[in-house]
Amino acid sequence: MTTPNPLTRGLRPTHPGELLREDVLPALGRPKAEIARLLRISRQTLYDILEERQPVTPGMALRLGKLCGNGPDLWLAMQRAYDLRLAAEALAEEVERIPTLTATEA
Known part of the structure; x- marks a missing residue:
C-alpha cells in the first residue's frame, strides 16, 4: 500500500496529453503537424x-x-x-472485498 502524498491528496492525476495540449505545445509555438512529424508519428496519433x-x-x-x-x-x-487512478475508481468495490493477508510467524 502506498502512502498518500499530502501535496496531491484529492487531486486527480493529469493525463500526459493534457499537459502536452495545454502547456507544452503552446510553449513550443509549433504547429501540431510539425510536432507529429518531429516525433515521427501520425497526426492522428498525436491528436489521440x-x-x-x-x-x-x-x-x-x-x-x-x-x-x-x-x-x-x-x-x-x-x-x-x-491509469492507476482510473483503475482504482473502476475496481474500488471489487478490490475492497479482497482480504489483505499477512505472513504468519513460524
Whole structure:
C-alpha cells in the first residue's frame, strides 16, 4: 500500500496529453503537424494523445522526452498515475472485498 502524498491528496492525476495540449505545445509555438512529424508519428496519433484517447506508451515517452529535453520518466509517471487512478475508481468495490493477508510467524 502506498502512502498518500499530502501535496496531491484529492487531486486527480493529469493525463500526459493534457499537459502536452495545454502547456507544452503552446510553449513550443509549433504547429501540431510539425510536432507529429518531429516525433515521427501520425497526426492522428498525436491528436489521440492530446484528446486523451490514447495513452503515452514507453516508446512515446522516449519520443516526447527527447523532443522536450526532459527524458521519458515524467511522461511515464504521469501516465502510470492516471491509469492507476482510473483503475482504482473502476475496481474500488471489487478490490475492497479482497482480504489483505499477512505472513504468519513460524
